[in-house]
Amino acid sequence: MPFSSVSFLYFFLPVTAALYFSASRKMKNLILLIASMFFYFYGEPVYSLLMAFSSLTGYLYGLWIQKAKSKKEARFALICSVVFSIGLLVFFKYSDFFIENINSLTGADIPLLYIPLPIGISFYTFQILSYTIDVYRGQVEAERNIIDFSAYVSLFPQLIAGPIVRYCDIRNDLRSRSHSVSGAASGAGRFVIGLTKKVLIANTLAELVSSLANAAESTVLLYWISAAAFSLQIYYDFSGYSDMAIGLGRIFGFHFPENFNYPFVSKSVTEFWRRWHISLGTWFRDYVYIPMGGSRIGKANRIRNILVVWFLTGFWHGAQWNFVIWGLYFAFLLITEKLFLKRVLDRLPRFFRHLYLILAVTISFVIFNSNGTAMMRTTLKGMFGALGLPFSGVETVYYLESYAVVLLIAAVGATPAAAIAAKRLKKSRPGEKAAVFLEPALYACMLLLATGYLVDGSFNPFLYFRF
Amino acid sequence: MNRKLKDKLILICFFGILIGFLLANILTRDAAYSASERRKLARFPKLSSERIFDGTVFEQFDKYALDQFVLRDGFRGIKALFAYNLFRQKDNNGLYFWGDHIVKMKYKMNEESVLNAAKKMNGIYEKYFIGMDAYFAIIPDKNDYSASVSGRLSTDIEKMAGLLRNNMPDIREIKLFDTLSLDDYYLTDIHWKQENLTGTVNRLLESMGNPVRISGNDFEKKELYPFFGVYYGQAALPAKPDTLSLLTADSLEKSLVFDYERNEQIHIYAPEKFGGTDPYDVFLSGAKLLLKITDTQSETDRELVLFRDSFGSSIAPLLLTGYKTIFLVDLRYMSSELLPEYIDFSVKRDVLFLYGADVLNNSHMLK
Structure with a gap:
């Protein structure tokens, strides 16, 4: 359920x-x-x-x-x-x-x-x-x-x-x-935000990913849109679910740890994993990485430890080789960053550091979403023009146009921009007054809208159920 | 103070909605059928220990909870409004509005299925109609007319026709695309309007070497209103209804229609079905596996065997002007193996395979 x-x-x-x-x-x-x-x-x-x-x-x-x-x-x-x-x-x-x-x-x-x-x-x-x-x-x-x-x-x-x-x-x-009105209210709000992320954004992006996977044409742009849409889908799916879990916990008086902290604003893979699935990352850190010696040992052993932890992290996600490759891919990036790449990145302008992270993560989710290594190779080749495909086509353009707003909202929503704006608004005196009625009304609208989406469609998978 | 009030309001809204709809769902009576979606709705699952432990009860309860949710159509409308207007999606569940039309975006061609359809039609021709004049025509979908102007995707109907042409050398193609336009289809339905088919009928008759031509003046219109088609409920948003017109004439009124399935004579139109599940059933009483229409006043002896889908129900009465007898065969419901039991194949007839792209793309349904 x-x-x-x-x-x-x-x-x-x-x-x-x-x-x-x-x-x-x-x-x-x-x-x-x-x-x-x-x-x-x-x-x-x-x-x-x-x-x-x-x-x-x-x-x-x-x-x-x-x-x-x-x-x-x-x-x-x-x-x-x-x-x-x-x-x-x-x-x-x-x-x-x-x-x-x-x-x-x-x-x-x-x-x-x-x-x-x-x-x-x-x-x-x-x-x-x-x-x-x-x-x-x-x-x-x-x-x-x-x-x-x-x-x-x-x-x-x-x-x-x-x-x-x-x-x-x-x-x-x-x-x-203790149970308080303010705790339950913040939990209810968090739950509704998570539900909206999951039902309105993640499920809509899942439709896009599914449509592109079944498209009659193959183009370079189509592969890229699909990769970007899946990266955002899995973020909204999982972080939305975590929001709902944390919100429900608050309603019933529990304080669960945060699981996501705007991972896509990271400027390195090391930072990304401090912001993505935090509870899993800290679990492996505390129960595997540190007991193996952590970072207080020689370079070779440190690299071994990272490889072990990320092999296990990948394997935890599923009993398929693509998950193992996904974990080892991150191990490779993390090791590279620790050895020299981080120093190089730190000298680059912010934009390029973001670009590097987004590219690295997008590729990682292509690996993650592949059903077998053959599909993974084909998708990556398609993205980088190695299949000799045309850049775009009518179907690609149609889906890009049809989902452009959702993709844009998803991309902006993956940054703290909206939360910062809301916080600033609430700090102002008129904003604070308006929030008394607007915030409950907004949550009610979001809940009803999510209900509309649920009632309308049967497309409601949750990716992390399979883990 | 403000914060406390806000928190209370949030909880009132949140639990008010959850508990309100819980009670409403419990207190409202379940519906057996959704008129807007034209389907049976899930009912409360039957309980048994076996079905509880294998999970069937819970799977069925999920479907039941969705199907029987209070204000279901309203919620679907909210979702559609949001998808079109805020997310600016170009279709919602594959449907889009173009002018007053609701159109389903169909654009994928299942080549394997089209080839299978060609094989099926060829097989029927070779088994029963060798030496006779056989034709095929693809009925364009309304999306084929609106897609290019509205920036949606459409089927490559020429490619589909090419596949059939290349694989059915003895069955000649009749092109219909240029005889129709978007306005020749109902606003909220998949089907074409009978009153707008004179050009299409004349193209078919001409291509099949039949000298008869028809015009709108040959018929009287009987109008039925309001007609909400199959897309109306699926779209979940308000739309203008159509007027469904039946073209009739003295010869049509006196024609004999024999329904082999029920072994009885029926009328060429069934206006009493207008208020039923599918108002389009007014034409030849809807889905029938085998019908024989005979024009008792016909001046010709020509006969036609029409292999058809639902579009055929509305065009057949008009085609009858050029024939004494038309056999209408719906291979979706009847195996072609059974045809010799009802049709004498020693008689020379014209043969027309008239199908929409939907059937050709799902030809496994042809028996």
């Missing part, structure tokens, strides 16, 4: 909110847990048991690690926890990938398992892992209340698409959180 669905918006959410706010303080986490389990059951009836089982084992491992009589036992418990969590993830997400590659490398004929990917498994597995590691490190106390812990793992706002919320981030909120 995506947030951007009529079932969620007009059935699940109002009912859950009504039950939650009418419940006593003690019962609130139980209500959230039941609602979250139903939310997951709605999309994955059978795999709900898997998620419940993962929660239970995470809870028990946490207690075991904390109660271990020696560091050795605690370490053993942690290893068991990591092997179990990663094992489940590998089995459900990567089995067929490994079988396919073993078959093609050895000529074996091991049958594929065709296991459907449980929704959100990558997200909740990483949450459980971060919890058990933090307990082992002594950074948090093991949670004794199984309802609170299960609510943490299964909390519906961030269950299926993040942000990856660490236990330490919301431990206090889980135990005692």
Whole structure:
């Protein structure tokens, strides 16, 4: 049940909110847990048991690690926890990938398992892992209340698409959180903004990407429009979903970490990854990169660490080679920047640094969006004129004209310009007064408009569900 | 103070809309059919433990929630308005407004399907009509007339015709494009207007060596109003209705129409169907797999076998002026293998394959 669905918006959410706010303080986490389990059951009836089982084992491992009589036992418990969590993830997400590659490398004929990917498994597995590691490190106390812990793992706002919320981030909120009109209002506003980003912009761009993929003609410009549209689509899709998650969290009294910070305004790939999918980047930094020695080791080992982290980051996104290549592509850029490119970039005018970043990221999403390496090669060749295609054609021009405004709005909206303008406006006295009525009216219009889009169309995919 | 008021208003708006529509959706009665979209709407899913655990109930509930959403058509209209006017998109779900016309932008040609259609038509010709005069004509889509002037994409109808020509050497082409214009189609529907088809009918008759010609004066008009076509509901925005005119004449009124499917005589027009699901069904009662129309007052013995889609229903009465008998075969509903059971192929007849680009692009539907 995506947030951007009529079932969620007009059935699940109002009912859950009504039950939650009418419940006593003690019962609130139980209500959230039941609602979250139903939310997951709605999309994955059978795999709900898997998620419940993962929660239970995470809870028990946490207690075991904390109660271990020696560091050795605690370490053993942690290893068991990591092997179990990663094992489940590998089995459900990567089995067929490994079988396919073993078959093609050895000529074996091991049958594929065709296991459907449980929704959100990558997200909740990483949450459980971060919890058990933090307990082992002594950074948090093991949670004794199984309802609170299960609510943490299964909390519906961030269950299926993040942000990856660490236990330490919301431990206090889980135990005692305050609910305020201003908190809920800011959450509702954030949710509506995220919904609008997802439904109006991302879905419209997805239509463009789909139309271009099925176009009768191939041109250089068409490949570029498609690449740019997909880059913006995935940003609006994922950041919109994160906005909705953070907004829902605020409504229910939680403070989730930010996941995006206008990544397209970056001037280097290093900066881009500080602004894109922040919760994943910090997770790999804290639980893989730093334990391997981070940046405080020799150059060769540092490069090795970056390669490992970005191989894993790519692989986390999906069990296909293009995701691995995507991760390693970023590793290459990050290493190059660290070795010399950053120094060169710093001397260039701002415009060229942006241009470099936009080009690098656009190419990265071509790799990301490719269904196989052959498609990736063809698209990249097409973009750079290596297929001998004409520059443009009637179909290309038609789609460019038809989606020009959406592309322009999406490009401008990916910068902080609108937020800065709104902030300035609200600071002025007349602006502040007008905002009292205009802001609620604007949110109401956006919600109704998004509803119109949802009711009208069935084209409502969410890219990060597959991770 | 301002901030507190604003926060309260935000929450009132947000939860007011969510809870308001939740209650409205629960309290309003479900509709079985959408007249504007011309389709059955999803109903509340049947509950069973098996269907709950395999997820079917939830998938069907999602469809149900969308289909039965209160003010569904209004919301679709809001979306269409926004897409056209704020996003300045040139089409919304493939539809666009051009003057008072609603037009669907169709521009892709499925070459494989067109070749399959050619193979099908060739097969029928070789099986039943060897030695007879056979023709094909592509019915242009209204988009083919508005696309070039409105900056939209259109089908390369000449390329499509070329594919058919090259693969059906014994079936001659009749070009219709220059006999029609955008205004010869209904404003809100895919179909052509019967009263504007005299030029097209004369082109067909002339090309098939038939000496008869028609003019608008040969017929009386019976008008039905308002006619909202298939694109009206899909567009989700207000549009002008058409007047649907039926051309009739004494000979047409007295003609005999036999419906082989129901084994009964029907009337050439069925004005009572104007208020039904598809008002275009007034012509020859809509979709029929095999009809035989006989002009009881005809001065000629010529006969025609017309392989047709829905466009054929409105042109066949006019073509009857040049024929004593017309067999109308709709291969979308009837296998060509069954034809010998109903038609005597030893009689020499003209043969016309008259199809719109939609059918040629989806020729798998031809049986």
